[in-house]
Amino acid sequence: METRCATLADRRQRRLAWFRRGWAASCLALMVVTWKLWTPQTVFPQVPLLAIGLYLPAWLDWLACTVAVGSLVGLLVLRSRRGVTVAGGLFSAAMLLLVLADQHRLQPWAYQSMILAVVFATCSAADGLRWLRMLVISIYIFSAIGKFDYEFLHTLGQQFLSTLAGLCHLPDQFWSPTFRLALAALFPLGELLIGLGLSWRRTRRFAVGVAVAMHGLLLLVLGPWGLNHQAGVLLWNVFFVFQAVLLFWPIRPPAADASEAALPPRTRWSLLGKCVVSAAVILPCFEWFDRYDHWLAWGLYSPRNSRVLCFLDEQLADQLPEPLRQHLQVSQEDLAILRLRIDDWSLETLGCPIYPQDRFQVGVALSVWERHGLGDGMVVERRGAANRWTGQRASSRYRGQEALQQLSGQFFFNAVPRRQGE
DSSP states (O other), rough: HHHHHHHHHHHHHHHHHHHHHHHHHHHHHHHHGGGGGTTOOOOOOOOOOGGGGGOHHEEEEEEHHHHHHHHHHHHHOOOOOHHHHHHHHHHHHHHHHHHHHOGGOOOHHHHHHHHHHHHHHHHHHHHHHHHHHHHHHHHHHHHHHSSSHHHHHHHHHHHHHHHHHHHHHOOGSSSOOOHHHHHHHHHHHHHHHHHHHHHHHHHHHHHHHHHHHHHHHHHHHSTTTOOOOOOOHEEEEHHHHHHHHHHHHOOOOOOHHHHHOOOOOOOTTTTHHHHHHHHHHHHHGGGGGGGTTTGGTTTTTTTTOOEEEEEEGGGGGGOEEEEEEEETOOOOSOTEEEOOOOHHHHHHHHHOOOOHHHHHHHHHHHHHHHTTTTTGGGGEEEEHHHHHOTTTOOOOEEESHHHHHHHHHHSSOOOOOOOTTT
């Protein structure tokens, strides 16, 4: 009996160790393809999460970025329990500091990585696998629920469907609107079935197969042969394939060194890891009431988030630098008004999607206004989250310095841009 238990404990240790290494490698790759985001860059506005971030010096960003990368290397190669604990703790602390300096860094994969690092640092193998599985299941379920709404089914879901139909040479132009909506609903339905299937041991093999197939389809749709999304989006989908197999598929992992297999369990700080995962699983429920950030609630590929649109008079275009003028487009409402596409600006300069909260985007708009002296010629339109059943949004417009500053002060978290490097 003791031998059997020891063997089971060794298998759990090896499984968690391989998963940790795969995650560390993918996280390093994601940081590389979005490297500008993690530096104190000035090509795109930075908006700290808390007001204290407005006063952080640039060298602190470089230090935190260096510590985060070094910690990932440590988590990739270290085998001792103490080394993993230290590296995991340092990574989480460094990432938290980077987020305090710029909430744009709260990309979904970065947020997940902070949680994983805490679990690696604090939990034993048995606890770690159990709580990591719970986190992954919650990601699939919340992501699915976020897509069962009017906005996804009528916009991005239709775009996914048309792209997939084109790749498969299917005549989707003859499909009725009702049929198209039903097909678009299969995307979140598949995610929901994956999350539920992974929750029970008997259905995990099937759910893992469905997860691998779904992420394969997403890579097909989002890849260069489809919608040509950023490398970070594709890498995270590849990681989810690896994650599903390592955490849920019941196979015997390759043998590990005796030094690693004999590592004693770490339970002293396990309560911290469990609390962090519990918070990540519970807090997304508040997004349904617009009390939690869209991405932190795993609102992935779900466009119902609140947002900000920036408009300016045509004669003010010359006051913007050439890289920024490339993201101006004529407004559909008035040919004399230009819209500044700050979402495209983020993709072009940082290689990542813009943080999908009106709070952050107000800070971006305020930074543009301050840097280029646009005066009353710039109008900011704030749009709330879309209604799940109708797609309707509440909107309001703000013009001029006083209005923009009052708007930035309406949020619980900071919406004032960082003025570093100017």
